Amino acid sequence: MWQCPKCGREFKNQDQNHFCIETPDTIGAYIEAQAKEVQPLLHQVRDTLRTALPDAEERISWRMPTYWRGHNIIHFAAFKKHIGVYPGENAMIYFAGRLTEYKTSKGAIQFPYDRQLPLDLIAEIAKWCYESLC
Template sequence: MWVCPKCGRSFKNVDQSHYCGKPPATIEEYIAAQPEEAQDYLRQINAAIKASIPETKEKISWSMPTYWKGRNLIQFAASKRHVGLYPGPEAVEAFAAQLTEYKTSKGTIQLLYSKPLPLELIGEIAKWCEENN
């Protein structure tokens, strides 16, 4: 077990990436708190989602940027080498044919910093999440 010296939380992995302290209040605060190399990707993803589902509420849930309409519709978060997009397992299954270039798991899509973002696809997934949830 590794204990973060800043916040005191325990993790299985040494130097586990996590958020210390009070969670950000807005998506913009979340993005500003991330490493500089991730911020542009996060802003682009946020803009694509916001443009596709403008009637949803923006909030932070589980310490992640979240779009909400009666329930969490879609979330995203920065990791060391990718941004995780969390539309849920049904969305990943519905878009499986379009996601063959990306690592996916149950409810998660990994968008590598080393690749261009599929912004149109992200918007389509967000819209699908709003319409099907």
């Protein structure tokens, strides 16, 4: 077990990514709570999603930045080595052919920090999620 030196919580994984305080209640607060070197990337994702989904509401859901319009549209989050984007299973199926160079799972895409973010693709996925679920 690993114990966070800041908050004292114990975790199974060494250097487990977590919030030492309560979950931030805004996307801005979420981004500010992340490592300084990751913040510019998170701002890029946020700006991309704001542009792609101008009518969506920003909120925190499942402890992640979320875009919502009557339902959750898409989430994103910072991790140790990547930004996770969570468009859901149907989007993963629809965009599978364009996601082959990224690590994916049933409803998630991992964009590693050491590669340029595919912001146009993220915007396209977000718009598809909004349009297909409305």
